[in-house]
Amino acid sequence: MTAILSVSDLHVHLGESHILQGVSFDVPDGGVTALLGRNGVGKTTTLRALMGLVDRRGRVELAGESIQAAATYRIVQRGVGYVPEDRDVFAGLTVAENLRLAERDGEPRYELVYELFPELRQRAKQRAGTLSGGQQQMVAIARALLNENRVLLVDEPTKGLAPLLVTEVARVLERVSELTTVLLVEQNLGVVARVARDVVVLDTGRVVHIGPAKELLADTSMVNRMLGVA
Amino acid sequence: MPALPVPERKMSTLILLTITGLGLGAMYFLIASGLSLIYGLMGVLNFAHGAFLTVGAYGAWFAESKLTAVSVLPRFLLAALVGLAVGAVFAALVELVLIRPLYKRHIEQVLVTVGLALAVSALVVAIWGNDARPFVAPSWLGETTSVAGAHIPNDRWVEIATAVVVLVALNAFLRRTRYGLIIRAGVENRAMVTALGIDVRRAFMLVFAIGGVAAAIAGVLSGVYFGTVDPARGTSLLIFAFIVVVIGGLGSLRGTAVSAVVVGLVQQYANYYASSGLGDLSVVLLLGIVLLARPGGLSAKLA
Ligand SMILES: Nc1ncnc2c1ncn2[C@@H]1O[C@H](COP(=O)(O)OP(=O)(O)OP(=O)(O)O)[C@@H](O)[C@H]1O
Ligand SMILES: [Mg+2]
Numbered sequence: 001m002t003a004i005l006s007v008s009d010l011h012v013h014l015g016e017s018h019i020l021q022g023v024s025f026d027v028p029d030g031g032v033t034a035l036l037g038r039n040g041v042g043k044t045t046t047l048r049a050l051m052g053l054v055d056r057r058g059r060v061e062l063a064g065e066s067i068q069a070a071a072t073y074r075i076v077q078r079g080v081g082y083v084p085e086d087r088d089v090f091a092g093l094t095v096a097e098n099l100r101l102a103e104r105d106g107e108p109r110y111e112l113v114y115e116l117f118p119e120l121r122q123r124a125k126q127r128a129g130t131l132s133g134g135q136q137q138m139v140a141i142a143r144a145l146l147n148e149n150r151v152l153l154v155d156e157p158t159k160g161l162a163p164l165l166v167t168e169v170a171r172v173l174e175r176v177s178e179l180t181t182v183l184l185v186e187q188n189l190g191v192v193a194r195v196a197r198d199v200v201v202l203d204t205g206r207v208v209h210i211g212p213a214k215e216l217l218a219d220t221s222m223v224n225r226m227l228g229v230a
Numbered sequence: 231m232p233a234l235p236v237p238e239r240k241m242s243t244l245i246l247l248t249i250t251g252l253g254l255g256a257m258y259f260l261i262a263s264g265l266s267l268i269y270g271l272m273g274v275l276n277f278a279h280g281a282f283l284t285v286g287a288y289g290a291w292f293a294e295s296k297l298t299a300v301s302v303l304p305r306f307l308l309a310a311l312v313g314l315a316v317g318a319v320f321a322a323l324v325e326l327v328l329i330r331p332l333y334k335r336h337i338e339q340v341l342v343t344v345g346l347a348l349a350v351s352a353l354v355v356a357i358w359g360n361d362a363r364p365f366v367a368p369s370w371l372g373e374t375t376s377v378a379g380a381h382i383p384n385d386r387w388v389e390i391a392t393a394v395v396v397l398v399a400l401n402a403f404l405r406r407t408r409y410g411l412i413i414r415a416g417v418e419n420r421a422m423v424t425a426l427g428i429d430v431r432r433a434f435m436l437v438f439a440i441g442g443v444a445a446a447i448a449g450v451l452s453g454v455y456f457g458t459v460d461p462a463r464g465t466s467l468l469i470f471a472f473i474v475v476v477i478g479g480l481g482s483l484r485g486t487a488v489s490a491v492v493v494g495l496v497q498q499y500a501n502y503y504a505s506s507g508l509g510d511l512s513v514v515l516l517l518g519i520v521l522l523a524r525p526g527g528l529s530a531k532l533a
Contacts, residue, residue, distance in 0.1 A: 071424070073430070077427045088425075090414070090419065092414060092418055093418075097415075101423070102426045
């Protein structure tokens with residue numbers, strides 16, 4: 001299977017700390033690859049490094065072309081979408097403006113977005129800062145889906161959501177994964193089990209496991225050891 | 231003209247002070263709006279903003295001195311246009327040449343802008359001397375209009391009207407255009423704007439150019455107000471513009487407008503009713519009070 005995204009020996013320093021210490025993994029084309037690990041091991045930093053949002057060293061290839069030296073906006077223009085951990089919707093802009101800002105070259109896929117999130121159509125004129133956390137998450141995902149991407153980096157989309165919304169987000173992720181490859185950071189193993197085909201597990205800045213999601217999730221002792229959950 | 235009875239005289243003085251204060255506030259707004267946008271979007275404290283005013287004012291003055299064949303009004307308007315263009319181009323170049331290479335290095339940016347401010351006034355002094363140079367404006371601007379017994383110099387109306395037009399235009403630009411959208415979003419979260427595939431640096435240059443035009447307008451209007459252009463005016467107005475920006479909330483256009491009006495009025499009233507010279511002090515006091523009550527300024531968001 002070809003890799004759409006190939007990461008090797010990725011290093012990130014933040015302040016005095018060596019946060020990523022040579023992270024290497026491939027994201028195969030199609031489907032969802034989950035990036036797992038305990039709190040603070042560097043999952044968010046990995047995604048931010050791939051997006052060029054932090055200084056990084058190492059090799060990153062998107063469909064065989066190197067992007068590790070590119071500016072963030074160029075990485076996005078080459079087809080990498082990003083849904084950040086804390087959503088980062090523009091609070092002072094309306095929902096419609098948040099989406100309009102995300103429009104790139106090519107026809108924006110409003111039909112797809114409104115089919116997945118009909119609520120956003122009704123709330124088009126509402127300021128994003130006044131939306132609930134779940135609604136803000138929809139805006140953040142919708143923003144990334146508006147354009148055709150080769151790979152979508154999604155950071156803990158279910159964080160802080162009520163169980164019903166978690167299911168809803170999982171359903172959206174399933175649908176999205178039919179359209180683009182997804183690299184998903186996710187703590188909720190139920191969601192991982194439902195959507196992910198492969199997993200990459202990080203521990204303190206290093207990859208400690210790569211394999212099929214089913215295999216990892218079936219092995220309780222391995223899950224405990226690597227993710228520290230009961 | 232017979233002297234007015236005391237209550238009317240008090241009233242007409244108040245009106246004159248108010249209109250003059252608004253005119254001063256208008257000037258502050260023209261300088262502060264650019265400062266505020268630049269800080270809000272880029273995190274740059276632009277100490278060279280007074281130099282934009284100076285460059286615009288001298289650009290207009292220089293053009294005026296070359297356009298002697300033209301009659302006063304078209305000459306003034308043409309010269310003003312030249313001043314605005316010079317202000318815009320100069321500001322855009324400053325962004326491109328001095329600010330951009332120092333992206334995110336805020337201390338260096340401050341040093342560079344301070345250095346540029348000093349260099350521009352030194353250069354202007356070297357070329358045209360330390361003295362104020364007379365700036366010719368249509369004579370109507372020097373005449374007065376009576377409002378309820380107060381004789382208001384006409385240039386005050388022009389200052390106020392110009393600032394209102396700039397405010398409305400800037401607001402429309404921010405609300406209705408794609409670049410406006412990018413700037414409003416960038417003031418909130420610049421990194422996320424780039425993470426949507428947008429090269430936010432183009433907006434940086436635009437914001438500088440807009441700030442340069444607005445400051446140059448203030449330069450031309452202050453030329454009309456004082457009847458001269460002079461090398462130190464940019465710096466002295468810039469100090470108050472900074473206070474206006476801090477009171478108004480960095481990055482907020484509406485906050486800047488409100489704060490400019492308040493500062494202009496307070497300064498005028500205090501100078502007259504307390505004692506001349508207390509105007510500046512009262513503005514600093516006002517700054518202290520606002521910062522204690524609302525550390526983020528009057529408004530924390532871009533309006
Ligand atoms: N700006 C910074 N300066 C220094 N250390 C930082 C900085 N940002 C993050 N870190 C540290 O880097 C490490 C990795 O953080 P990161 O956010 O990538 O973890 P994470 O795996 O996403 O955690 P979580 O599951 O809690 O979201 C943490 O120990 C964090 O404290
Ligand atoms: Mg994280």
